Amino acid sequence: MTGDIANSGKESEYEAALNLLSNLKDTLISYNNSLKIEFIIAPGNHDCNFDKTPTLRKLSIKSLNNGTLDIKEIDNETIESCTSIQQDFFDFREILENKKSINKQLSSNIFKRYDFLLGQHSISFNVYNLSWMSQRNEEQSKI
DSSP states (O other): OBSOSSSSOOHHHHHHHHHHHHHHHHHHHHHOTTOOOOOOOBOOGGGOOGGGOOHHHHHHHHHHHHTSSOGGGOOHHHHHHHHGGGHHHHHHHHHHSOGGGBOTTTOOSSEEEEEEEETTEEEEEEEEOTTTTOOSSOOTTOO
């Protein structure tokens, strides 16, 4: 699934989405109980709860946009602050995803890799969190 699970990143919106997806999964399995359904979900800008924006996030985005902070200077603390407004999304996704398929060495709040075995073959899905720098009032085509 590609982002915008919610409208404004609120916990209640994820509860509704969880009910919908759980019911869909159960219904599909009821037709064929040999189905294995995995959820791979990327966040979108509507998965950000801007009511929870910390000051460090505002300062980091402003500094990146005006060039006073180089992208090479972004550390884990900055990423954690910038993605904190997506915590309700992360909690929602964690309920649905298969933890065994997550490549923990390559995964973070801005990138997640899922590895699956299909017989003798493996398939990987890379999920990019392109909304980690989203803002409430954005200009299109500008991060």
